Amino acid sequence: MTGPVSSRHHDIADDLRHQITAGLIEPGERLPSEAGLADRYHVSTVTLRSALAVLQAEGLVEKVHGKGNFVRRPLRKIMYVGGWGTLDPWTAAEPALRVTIRSNTVQAHGHLMTLLKVPAGSPLAEFSCISHAGESPHGLARIYIPRDLAPAGVLDDASACREAAARFAVLGSPLAAVRETVCARPPTPDEAAALRIGSTPPVLAITRVATDSTGRVVEAALLVFPGDRIDAVFTTHHMTDERQTQG
Structure with missing residues (x-):
């Protein structure tokens, strides 16, 4: 039976x-x-x-x-451009794709201390973002920046905050290096609920750490996308020997 x-x-x-x-x-x-x-x-x-x-x-x-x-309506995929930490311009400019955001000041603890290489209790600007296409969530982002590097007023200016977070881009100093760690994994219960997916479909999780020319971490971003709603593109640039090109 x-x-x-x-x-x-x-x-x-x-x-x-x-x-x-x-x-x-x-x-x-x-x-x-x-x-x-x-x-x-x-x-x-x-x-x-x-x-x-x-x-x-x-x-x-x-x-x-x-x-x-x-x-469910057919979902249009969005594109994440590796190395810059942004959505591609065409996707980001699409009127149907909107981003809601909450900003806050938090203290560094646990994995945030490791990612940003700061002492426990250091103040961080936190941006919690979720992108939607229509009514369907397309991605989550939690972006952390040392509080002293956040541009003046960005935590209080909703439009500036939303514009920066919509690109999932750096708000602080010019970059010297961006390190991205990418993995596919099951969603956490909170991620599954926020993205309206079950516990079975995998998500693409990207941990993005940006440093300036002094080696200081200026941003850590934790990005999560449903695997069926994202394409990630990473481009490798090969260095050429100037002596050969000039010879």
Whole structure:
């Protein structure tokens, strides 16, 4: 009995998936209530929710708290340009992509001390950002800058703060080096909730540390993007021997 019962939610997911891919249920359309779908398929709401969880993990269905389950609209990917720590200009300028941001002053502790190479308790300017395309979240960023390097008024000026954070770019001194560590991993529960994804689809996590010509860390950025909504491009520039080019 365990086998047929446990496979029932996969059968339901297959049927709903077919309806979505065939266009019988259109992008943005709300699915019937969970109770209504459970009655239609003659299963418990627990089994029905297991079927919906499969489609949510695949990115076909999005559950909006208090509103129900919706067929997810096709998501346009954004592009992260490595080495500069920005979104590409075309993406960043797109009116549909908006960034909400909260700024704060925090004290360095734990991993922030290591990333920014500062003593415990050092004041940092913190920018917490989330980007959206329409209603769909596209990325998270937490940007930290030594408080004395943050331009005057940037924490109080909402437009300046938003402009800088939208680019995920350095707010402080000119750069000498940018080090980016990139990995694919499962999202944390907080990341999954903020990005409206399940715990199964991987995210692309980028830790970006920028230093100035003196070797001082001027920014540390922790960026997280759903793996199906981001392309990251990194370009390597090869140094040429000036003596050969001049000869």
